[in-house]
Amino acid sequence: MVADVSLFQQVSAVAHRSVTRTLRQRGLLVFPVLFPLILFAINGSALSAATHIHGFPVSNYRDFALALPFIQGALFVSISAGTDLARDVETGFFNRLALTPLRGSALLVGQLGGAFVVASIQSIVYLLVGIATGVGIRAGVGGAVVLLALSTLISFGFACLGCLIALRFGSGEAVQGIFPLLFVLVFLSSSSLPRNLIKTDWFREVATYNPVSYLIEGVRSLIITGWDGEALALGFGFAAALAVIALALAERAMRTRLVRT
């Protein structure tokens, strides 16, 4: 009656739990979706004068601003994924799982299943709200699909980062502690202005070296430019690098945390 459990079965079981948890906690879905949209509404109105700057790429600031919610949403995903895992460590649920034949990699990937659902839902909502408020996707329907793929990849990368912190420190507070840091990274990027229009030298330098700029510009290019190969390559490149590095480090942290004889 007891058989070997395949990796796929293990991932599916953990992912099912993660998705179930996520869908039952409406707060995890509503606030990460709502907060970036509120900022989108404020920025779209308050910063609209920026479009008068010579060389600004669009005439409607909302077109420019729509990329930001996708990144902010990704930050929320990182916090919720990491907090969930940290809570498992804190409550001992992690020990319960460790006593089963569950593999660490299956636990990590399964845990990210919930993050994937949140990321997908919120990306679709941001896109629909943007379109409903008059934002056009210059890259067309295909571009919208690519945009969803890129934003989900970005969310996945940040979720891996959240899991890494959770596994490294085993504390929800530590995961939440990185949130302000990530937010600073977002604001020190090209989130509000194109890099070439940032007048303050140090800010422009920081934004240029800040990988978040390229994540935002990748998403934004599909909305305001169309098919921009360089922006997309950089966007996907940095997102994939974040995901791969954070996942590898999280996997290592999982092995350390899941020390079983």
Add this chain to the structure above:
Amino acid sequence: MSTSSPAIEVEQLVREFRKGPRAVDHIDLSVSPGEIYGFLGPNGAGKSTTVLMLTTLLPPTSGRATVGGYDVVKQGAQVRASIGAALQEAALDPILTGREHVNLQATLQGLAKADRKRRADELLERVGLTEAADRRVGGYSGGMKRRLDLALALVHRPRLLFLDEPTTGLDPQSRSAVWDEVARLAHDEGITVFLTTQYLEEADVLADRVGIIDLGRIVAEGTPAQLKAQIGSPSVEVTPVEQDAGERLAELLARFGELRQNGRGSVTVQLPGGESELAEVVRVLDQAGLRVELLQLHQPSLDDVFLAKTGRKLEGAGEEVEEEPAGRGRRLRRRGR
């Protein structure tokens, strides 16, 4: 594992934490198949650390242990496959239902799909959670959580069960329900149970044999009856009406046996001659005209055993020690004693 070989065998097991004392200090023990072994001690004595090592969740610093015939260091996967464990604090997900917990556990333990539902129904009924099975665990009482925890430990039909303080924080009714189930598992199904507890009564009622651990060392081991017999005689506790009569009371009772002054004038004296000496105690007090507020005969208890072996009462003994299970790691800190 043959029926004659021990279900659990521990030799000179040690666990040290960085910058901390030895949480477990060269312990030896052996548990027979089908036996309920009670591991009794105050908070911070090393009970949970021992359980973590025996369940493969914490590598020993030195020593050797086999569980179900498998070495806990070299054959961890086989050990985990043969044991069920309900560790300290029922580790449950408040968002999931009881049935979802059992299903998750059954899947991860490799039960065939067709067997999962049947096993879930069977276990939930056994622990009295059939009606609550589809409710979220966040709404369960402490007793219900503990019973679900026990059901989860049994999903894959283990032959050995580790229960780390399974009734801590439960009301008497819930505690009794857990005791009944544990006794049934051992006596009807032949499951070996390794049970840690800080409750004397729990060890006394449930355990076939008891190991008493303090400061990481096993200070006594045997059946409850054997341990109590080591203490031998009953004792009588006398509390005078006037607290300042304690010294005089001690002088009067010294003739009977070993004395212990409990504070507020109260004195406990061993009665080597047995209960029959109680009448003489009353006569002596009466002749001396000493007014008594309370006179209580104590049969030897496991607390007396603990007191005799460590010089402290079990209740409150752990308050000098802080043990912090920090997720998968543990830190141990002791205040100066």
